[in-house]
Amino acid sequence: MSTNVDINERPNPDQELIRIAEYVSNDLQRSKVAFETARNCLIDTLGCGFLALRYPECTKHLGPIMANSYVINGSRVPGTSFEMDPVKAAWDIGCMVRWLDFNDTWLAAEWGHPSDNLGAILAVSDYVCRNPNLFGHKKLYVRDMLEAMIKAHEIQGVLAIKNSFNKVGLDHVLLVRVASTAVATKLLGGSTEQIVDAVSQAWVDGCSLRTYRHAPNAGSRKSWAAGDATSRAVRLAMITLKGEMGIPTVLSAPKWGYYDVLFKGNQFEFDRDYGSYVMENVLFKISYPAEFHAQTAVEAAVILHPLVANRLDEIDKIHVNTHESAIRIISKEGPLANPADRDHCLQYMIAVPLISGGLTADHYEDSFHHRNPMIDKLRSKMVINEEKRYSIDYLDPNKRSIANAITISFKDGTSTEQVEVEYPIGHKNRRNEGIPVLENKFKSNLATRFPAGKCADIFEICSSQNKLEEMLVSDFVNLFVT
Numbered sequence: 001m002s003t004n005v006d007i008n009e010r011p012n013p014d015q016e017l018i019r020i021a022e023y024v025s026n027d028l029q030r031s032k033v034a035f036e037t038a039r040n041c042l043i044d045t046l047g048c049g050f051l052a053l054r055y056p057e058c059t060k061h062l063g064p065i066m067a068n069s070y071v072i073n074g075s076r077v078p079g080t081s082f083e084m085d086p087v088k089a090a091w092d093i094g095c096m097v098r099w100l101d102f103n104d105t106w107l108a109a110e111w112g113h114p115s116d117n118l119g120a121i122l123a124v125s126d127y128v129c130r131n132p133n134l135f136g137h138k139k140l141y142v143r144d145m146l147e148a149m150i151k152a153h154e155i156q157g158v159l160a161i162k163n164s165f166n167k168v169g170l171d172h173v174l175l176v177r178v179a180s181t182a183v184a185t186k187l188l189g190g191s192t193e194q195i196v197d198a199v200s201q202a203w204v205d206g207c208s209l210r211t212y213r214h215a216p217n218a219g220s221r222k223s224w225a226a227g228d229a230t231s232r233a234v235r236l237a238m239i240t241l242k243g244e245m246g247i248p249t250v251l252s253a254p255k256w257g258y259y260d261v262l263f264k265g266n267q268f269e270f271d272r273d274y275g276s277y278v279m280e281n282v283l284f285k286i287s288y289p290a291e292f293h294a295q296t297a298v299e300a301a302v303i304l305h306p307l308v309a310n311r312l313d314e315i316d317k318i319h320v321n322t323h324e325s326a327i328r329i330i331s332k333e334g335p336l337a338n339p340a341d342r343d344h345c346l347q348y349m350i351a352v353p354l355i356s357g358g359l360t361a362d363h364y365e366d367s368f369h370h371r372n373p374m375i376d377k378l379r380s381k382m383v384i385n386e387e388k389r390y391s392i393d394y395l396d397p398n399k400r401s402i403a404n405a406i407t408i409s410f411k412d413g414t415s416t417e418q419v420e421v422e423y424p425i426g427h428k429n430r431r432n433e434g435i436p437v438l439e440n441k442f443k444s445n446l447a448t449r450f451p452a453g454k455c456a457d458i459f460e461i462c463s464s465q466n467k468l469e470e471m472l473v474s475d476f477v478n479l480f481v482t
Contacts (some may be wrong), residue, residue, distance in 0.1 A: 060094070063082050222340055318354075
């Protein structure tokens with residue numbers, strides 16, 4: 001037999017695909033904490049989307065691809081009047097919720113925003129509800145959607161714990177596409193075998209480059225990349241359910257598989273089975289729309305604000321102790337070209353609250369930046385150092401801190417005390433403190449889109465775990481139609 005040929009025997013699927021598919025196919029062991037956290041995640045994520053609708057750079061991406069076209073019994077886009085096919089609806093919802101970098105976060109060897117998956121989950125669930133004749137009169141309730149969120153969080157987060165895609169230059173939205181494809185296929189009625197096939201298609205799509213998140217190319221693509229990923233996930237799920245075959249060894253195939261082509265020949269590592277760990281431990285961005293590695297730095301700067309607000313011109317140095325990931329991702333010097341560039345700059349996100357006492361999405365806009373030259377003056381005075389303990393605790397599964405510390409020295413030789421914040425308010429360690437703030441954030445975001453009476457009605461429904469879980473998804477989505 002010749003050795004210069006490929007053996008063309010169809011192999012069994014990669015175990016990684018099977019593990020995902022079996023996890024998604026099976027009923028989730030109910031975790032009260034996971035479902036309560038998922039409810040908070042749902043309202044927070046939608047609220048981030050409503051706030052983003054204030055920004056034309058976001059809304060220009062929304063709506064049907066063909067102007068004035070419409071879909072009967074399509075998926076609704078909350079906060080708008082759009083009703084579209086689920087592929088484009090997933091794009092729009094994913095774009096909205098990610099636009100301001102204000103939704104939840106997961107930090108490990110890889111990072112990302114698991115609630116990005118809501119773009120696919122909500123669009124597909126709503127579509128199934130509005131088309132009973134297409135789906136065997138299947139009914140989907142918000143409880144089903146929360147379970148899908150828990151599973152999507154878990155797939156994305158567990159894959160991220162030990163596997164760094166950023167270190168090989170690849171972007172974490174791949175994990176959104178994989179997780180969304182899995183749960184979307186299930187919500188549409190797919191079998192375990194079909195979930196395997198659909199997820200294989202998600203992996204074979206490869207990865208986006210991270211260059212749009214980093215200097216010198218940071219830009220608005222990072223704000224719609226998740227919408228693109230969730231949209232693609234829905235498309236892959238739908239073609240799989242029409243009989244499209246999968247690629248069984250998409251990960252492990254020698255020479256042509258994901259591991260050899262894109263992951264330097266390394267296989268994925270795992271430290272746990274799929275359960276509900278990620279949702280239970282997810283990080284909420286509650287107070288500040290800022291890249292999560294900077295959340296505690298912003299909090300420290302807010303604490304320092306009253307001590308330095310009247311002495312900004314007297315500042316000599318701003319000493320920032322941080323963790324390695326923050327330095328690698330968001331520490332940068334030089335001109336900042338756009339809002340997306342600024343909300344991924346550690347120095348910018350420290351300077352603004354030192355000056356103003358807070359940080360909002362408006363602070364990243366050109367109109368604010370250009371009329372506040374003190375921001376760049378303070379940036380030039382910052383000294384960024386890695387604190388090894390912070391880097392270790394960041395990766396410790398029992399801590400997962402995101403610590404930053406700031407000390408400010410003045411030209412007269414005096415200095416402030418060091419202000420250290422190890423855990424942001426959105427961390428699991430601060431849940432009791434954080435949830436009331438998260439609820440107020442949701443109320444504020446609702447008020448940007450709906451009249452006061454409707455805001456009160458929506459909040460009452462969303463505050464009740466049982467009442468919300470028992471709603472049909474289509475009825476829930478109808479609450480937010482404008």
